[in-house]
Amino acid sequence: MKEVILHLENVWKIYKMGDVEVPALRGVTVEIKKGDFVAIIGASGSGKSTMMNLIGCLDVPSKGSVFLKSYDISRLPESDLAAFRGKTIGFIFQQYNLIPSMSAFDNVLLPLEFLEYDDASAAKRTREILTMVGLADKMHHRPTQLSGGQQQRVSIARSLVANPEIVLADEPTGALDSVTGKEVLELLHRLWKEEGKTIILVTHDMNLAKYARTTIELKDGQIMRVVENHGVKK
Amino acid sequence: MRLDKCLKHAFDMVLHSKLRSWLTIIGIVIGVAAVIAIMSIGAGLQQEINSQLNTLGGDLLTITAGFSRGGGFFGRGDSPPGSFGGSSQATSKSVILGRTDVQTLKGIPDVAVVDTEIRGSVNVSYLGKSGKVSLTGVDQSVWSQVTTTKIKDGRMLDSADQNVVVIGGSLASNYFTQPVGINQMLTIEGSAFRVVGVLDDSSTSIYMPIALAYQIIPDKTLNEYDTLVVKIKDEEQLDASIAMIEGKMRLARHVTNSTQDFSVSSRKEMQATRAATMSSMNAFLLAIAAVSLVVGAVGIANTMFTSVLEKTKEIGIMKAIGARNADILKIFLFNAAFIGLVGGIIGIVFGILLSGFLPALMGGALPFSRGGTFVSLNSILLAIGVSVLVGIAAGSIPAYQASKLKPVDALRYE
Numbered sequence: 201m202k203e204v205i206l207h208l209e210n211v212w213k214i215y216k217m218g219d220v221e222v223p224a225l226r227g228v229t230v231e232i233k234k235g236d237f238v239a240i241i242g243a244s245g246s247g248k249s250t251m252m253n254l255i256g257c258l259d260v261p262s263k264g265s266v267f268l269k270s271y272d273i274s275r276l277p278e279s280d281l282a283a284f285r286g287k288t289i290g291f292i293f294q295q296y297n298l299i300p301s302m303s304a305f306d307n308v309l310l311p312l313e314f315l316e317y318d319d320a321s322a323a324k325r326t327r328e329i330l331t332m333v334g335l336a337d338k339m340h341h342r343p344t345q346l347s348g349g350q351q352q353r354v355s356i357a358r359s360l361v362a363n364p365e366i367v368l369a370d371e372p373t374g375a376l377d378s379v380t381g382k383e384v385l386e387l388l389h390r391l392w393k394e395e396g397k398t399i400i401l402v403t404h405d406m407n408l409a410k411y412a413r414t415t416i417e418l419k420d421g422q423i424m425r426v427v428e429n430h431g432v433k434k
Numbered sequence: 435m436r437l438d439k440c441l442k443h444a445f446d447m448v449l450h451s452k453l454r455s456w457l458t459i460i461g462i463v464i465g466v467a468a469v470i471a472i473m474s475i476g477a478g479l480q481q482e483i484n485s486q487l488n489t490l491g492g493d494l495l496t497i498t499a500g501f502s503r504g505g506g507f508f509g510r511g512d513s514p515p516g517s518f519g520g521s522s523q524a525t526s527k528s529v530i531l532g533r534t535d536v537q538t539l540k541g542i543p544d545v546a547v548v549d550t551e552i553r554g555s556v557n558v559s560y561l562g563k564s565g566k567v568s569l570t571g572v573d574q575s576v577w578s579q580v581t582t583t584k585i586k587d588g589r590m591l592d593s594a595d596q597n598v599v600v601i602g603g604s605l606a607s608n609y610f611t612q613p614v615g616i617n618q619m620l621t622i623e624g625s626a627f628r629v630v631g632v633l634d635d636s637s638t639s640i641y642m643p644i645a646l647a648y649q650i651i652p653d654k655t656l657n658e659y660d661t662l663v664v665k666i667k668d669e670e671q672l673d674a675s676i677a678m679i680e681g682k683m684r685l686a687r688h689v690t691n692s693t694q695d696f697s698v699s700s701r702k703e704m705q706a707t708r709a710a711t712m713s714s715m716n717a718f719l720l721a722i723a724a725v726s727l728v729v730g731a732v733g734i735a736n737t738m739f740t741s742v743l744e745k746t747k748e749i750g751i752m753k754a755i756g757a758r759n760a761d762i763l764k765i766f767l768f769n770a771a772f773i774g775l776v777g778g779i780i781g782i783v784f785g786i787l788l789s790g791f792l793p794a795l796m797g798g799a800l801p802f803s804r805g806g807t808f809v810s811l812n813s814i815l816l817a818i819g820v821s822v823l824v825g826i827a828a829g830s831i832p833a834y835q836a837s838k839l840k841p842v843d844a845l846r847y848e
Contacts, residue, residue, distance in 0.1 A: 253842045256754065258753075258754060258840075258841040258842040258845065259840070259841075259842040278758065278759050279758040279759065279760060282753060282756055282757060282758040282759070282761075283756060283758065285754070285756055286755060286756015286757075287756070290755075291754045291755065293845075297747070297750075297751045297754075297845070298751075299748050299751060299752075301446065301447075301450040302446075310752070310755060311755040311756050313435055313436070313439045314435050314752070314755065314756035314757050314758070314761060315756060316435065316436050358755065362756070
């Protein structure tokens with residue numbers, strides 16, 4: 201039995217729209233094991249973005265608890281949570297979310313600066329990881345000087361630089377053409393296989409689910425089913 | 435995040451919004467430059483006052499007719515009587531200083547010499563150019579002992595002098611089309627006078643023997659004086675001497691403390707009063723300058739609020755990848771402090787330039803600009819400190835707001 205890295209216990213998330221309360225998640229309970237490749241799929245409005253925010257410790261539940269490596273995230277003080285998040289989770293966003301005024305190198309370096317790495321090892325690590333994603337020759341380009349696929353690879357490099365246990369990817373191929381999208385997914389797959397990362401992929405695209413070992417299907421804020429795909433091998 | 439990294443990111447933020455940063459910086463530049471320039475006037479004034487207080491004249495008392503209660507130096511001492519009036523009984527014709535007063539003063543043991551003076555405005559011309567200047571008739575036998583101004587050229591008035599004058603430095607050098615030299619003839623109210631001395635000052639005054647002045651200045655009655663200048667024997671006993679003089683003169687003039695119709699003021703006291711007035715005037719100007727600094731601070735706050743809005747998404751990203759609230763707070767605070775610092779430094783440069791031009795700009799018209807200006811190291815350090823603090827203070831609310839953004843909301847912001 202593998203260690204549970206993430207555990208959602210009867211999680212509710214309710215948004216207030218004026219006087220109306222809109223529940224985005226309704227009593228979700230799920231466990232994600234260390235080293236798994238999980239796809240959270242669902243149509244828009246199914247609550248998958250909300251779930252991603254909670255898994256990524258970007259938000260706290262209205263009811264219930266989120267445990268990340270046995271810490272209850274709603275009980276952690278803000279600064280501890282931020283540091284914990286920086287160390288444990290790497291984010292890959294649909295719109296890359298790179299900082300436009302910084303070069304690829306500086307974007308990737310940023311998480312290490314927040315974690316107060318010393319300059320030399322941070323720079324070394326940044327170069328290594330950018331080389332790994334195949335951008336050794338583009339380190340000093342600004343995001344605007346890079347193609348979508350390259351930007352997404354910078355974003356992947358940034359998510360990996362602090363060597364997190366979990367990589368959380370929100371529609372990572374959403375803004376890419378199918379060829380580049382496939383490359384990005386294969387990169388994620390390699391990370392899972394070779395580096396032993398826990399990959400959590402949030403998507404509306406059922407086709408992407410075939411890369412994942414576990415598929416969690418959401419509908420109307422509830423988990424419809426959890427499917428283990430034993431065909432996906434490490 | 436380490437402090438040096440926060441500083442670097444703050445600095446990058448300033449660099450990447452150049453135009454807006456510079457516009458904000460201009461606001462601070464104006465405020466700091468105004469404060470520096472005005473402080474330089476204040477410092478120059480202070481220097482002038484200090485040097486005056488240390489020069490001669492501490493043993494001189496000026497007695498004028500009339501008495502103004504509640505202080506104020508206008509209408510007393512050096513200025514021509516009546517020109518400022520000064521809420522006094524001097525307007526009453528019957529209040530005069532005359533021979534009896536001089537006799538009284540001469541009978542006081544503390545008094546060394548008494549100079550009798552009258553003063554008026556006269557027409558003067560030289561080589562076709564004419565103007566109206568102040569003329570003082572003095573007792574030429576003692577005048578040299580009661581004047582604190584030095585002679586630059588020629589000599590002081592002498593007891594045997596007839597039809598000669600001593601003139602102020604400015605009247606000699608640049609009042610007329612050509613400089614007036616020693617032994618040149620000035621025409622004053624139609625009569626010719628020979629210049630025997632030029633004073634080492636910047637006045638346009640003329641001094642002549644009092645006997646002649648009675649004939650030259652209109653509406654003067656012989657043996658009535660505008661001012662009596664008294665030199666006392668012991669400067670250390672200034673207050674006692676003033677008390678004694680006032681007492682004796684009250685007796686002689688048949689007045690009491692409450693009906694006293696003359697006033698005795700010391701040069702020291704007048705200078706102190708002048709210093710107090712000037713420094714309150716300076717404080718007033720400084721307050722106005724400070725207002726522009728406040729406006730500059732509001733500019734910083736405004737820029738920072740805009741910047742926080744603009745960078746909301748970036749703040750969200752930074753938080754997602756591990757930024758603490760404190761990191762965001764520091765970056766934005768340093769950004770504001772940078773704007774303040776750069777504004778402060780440029781403002782100091784402009785302020786120093788401005789303070790150099792200020793005396794010329796005001797043409798010496800304002801009395802407090804006479805001492806020139808002086809930019810002290812203290813005022814520079816103060817200006818830098820204040821501008822950085824202003825930046826931080828103005829940036830604190832926006833920075834706090836930025837730091838408290840919820841990552842999920844910030845990320846969703848477009």
